[in-house]
Amino acid sequence: MVDVLENKRSATRFRILVEIADRQPAVSQGEIAEAVGVTSQAVSEYIRDLVEEGFVEKEGRSRYRVTKEGVDWVFQSANDMRRFVDHVTDDVLGSVQEDAAIADAEFAAGETVSLSLEAGLLHAGPQEGDGATGVTTTDAAAGEVVGVTGFEGVIDLEPGHVSVVQVPTVRTDSDGSGADIAATCAGVPIVTAAGVEAVSALRDAGVEPTTYFAPGAVAADAASRGLDAVVVATQDTIGRVTDALTDASVSYDVAK
Incomplete structure (x- = not known):
């Protein structure tokens, strides 16, 4: 067990030391208590x-500062807790x-089934x-939904790609996109x-969109599940679309 989680006193000691570090040098004991x-x-x-113990030094009335030894102890305790949390989320909860x-x-x-x-x-x-x-955690016939737990291994998946097509806004003096939308969306x-x-x-172009709600997020989610996607975006919305794709680390290109 991580030291600061062994008992309430250790956990309280850790939290107070963190609060001092956050508020130093003017430390209100009442605020920390709350x-x-x-x-x-x-x-x-x-x-x-x-x-x-040398973890905090007093500089005057209600003035304290965490020492190097105190910082090192907090840092080590935080690392220990991070490793413990990773173990819980990845090894324990991930399997159940x-x-x-x-x-x-x-x-x-x-x-036991293949996924x-x-x-x-x-x-x-x-x-x-x-x-x-x-x-499996439930009985199921072919085509039905079955519960699954105890996951092991990695699903073989080739991430999808997103093609972004830019079109003019109603205020833009343009005849339209230079991209062939129908060809880009085919298949x-x-x-x-x-x-x-x-x-x-x-x-x-004869194409009905899958959705026009949260288009960047939808395309990013599809790509993360191995599906290719197309986003047709106006010039004033394309930034939000590409931001969503970038945040999701999705491969994409922009056609004009």
Whole structure:
């Protein structure tokens, strides 16, 4: 167990030291007491102990500063907690969380299955090879939803690519986009539109957008699930679209 999580006193000591570091050098024991959830008298006692241990130095009345030794202890404790949290989220919760998948065959609860992504959806099939696996938590017939937990391995996935097509706004003196929208969208499963002009341009090209709500986020999510996408965006919305794609680390290009 991480030292600062072993008992309430250790955890309180850590929090008070952090509060001092955050407020130094003018330290209000009352404010710290309110933030930590203890009495001002308790804060005073903790600070006295921290001064005696060399983690805090007193510079005058209500003026304190965390020493190098105190900073090192907080830093090491924070690193220990970070590693502990990573262990909990990745190793413990990662293996017990439950997700839903489309069953590609009939399964009973407790069977080991192979996992894959198809059309952006998680599928569970008969166990084969060395790919990602899970354990079913429910019974399911082929085509039904089955619960899966105990995930192991990595799903083989080639991320999708997003093509962004820019079209003029209603205020722009232009005949339209130089890109062939119909050709760009041909065979692409997800097509989104940013702006009324983009919706109109798609419909003029004979393409009905998948959605015109949160187009950048939708395209980014599709690409992360292995699907290609097209976003048709007006000149005044394209920045928000590309920001969403960049934030999601999605591969994209912009056609004009």
